[in-house]
Amino acid sequence: MVHIGSRPILWHIMKIYSAYGFRDFILCLGYKGEIIKDYFLNYEVLNCDFSIELYNGKKVTLHSSHEEKNWRVTLADTGETALKGARLKRVEKYIDDDTFLMTYGDGVADVDLEKLVDFHFSHGKLVTITGINPVSRFGELKLQGNKVVKLVEKEEFGKSFVSGGFFVFGRGIFDYLTDDNECDLEIGPLERIAEQGELMVYKHKGFWACMDTMRDMDYLNRLWNGQNAPWKTW
Secondary structure (H helix, E strand, O other), X not given: OOEEOOEEHHHHHHHHHHOOOOOEXXXXXXXXXXXXXXXXXXXXXXXXXXXXXXXXXXXXXXXXXXXXXXXXXXXXXXXXXXXXXXXXXXXXXXXXXXXXEEOOOOEEEOOOHHHHHHHHHHHOOOEEEEEEOXXXXXXXXXXXXXXXXXXXXXXXXXXXXXXXXXXXXXXXXXXXXXXOOOOOOHHHHHHXXXXXXXXXXXXXXXXXXXXXOHHHHHHHHHHHHOOOOOOOOO
C-alpha cells in the first residue's frame, strides 16, 4: 500500500493488468490485510466526488466516476505468516480457469501481458515466469534456451536473467502446493517444476522495478511525478 504518486503500488500493478483486459483480481492478504480491505471497500468514495446526507441514514451520492468500474476484486485472508505457495493454494477455490496469471505486490513493469500469455500457450508447459535483467539481489534463473532448468540462491547471482514475477500458471500448479504455512513457491515447487522441464521463461528486456527500500520508492515516485513512468500503459 506504499504510494507511487497518489495511489498505492498495488493499484499501479492492477492497472497494468487491466490495461490488457485482465480485471478479475484475487488478492492474497496477510499482515495488515485489513488496510487493503478498507481501501477497496471504500474505493468509490476515495476516488469520486460525493455528497453525504448525515441526517438521512448517511445516504451517499456520487458525483463523479472512476475508470475501474469493471474490476472484480476478491480479498482473501491467507494468513499473516504463510509463505507464497501456501497463500496461492488457499485461493485455489476462487480460481475457475485452467490458466491464470499471478504476480507479487511490490513490482511494476512494462511487460506486454498479451505477448506473455501467447508465449505461455505456445510452449504448452505448466509455468511461465517473466525473466528480467540486470541481476542484482534476486534469485538467478539458469536457462537452456527459454527453459528454466534451475533456480539459484540469491547470493549466487551472476550475469543472467532473474525472476521478475508476472507468472502464467496452468492449474496443475496447485498439485505442487500445500496449505502448510511453510510452503514456499520458488523454493520447492518451482524447483521441482524446473527439474521436470515444465518451467519456461519469458525474457523481458524492458522496464522493471520493485519497491523494497525508500530509495526504490523515491525512484518510482520521481518517474511517476515526472510523467516518465514506463509501466503506465493505460
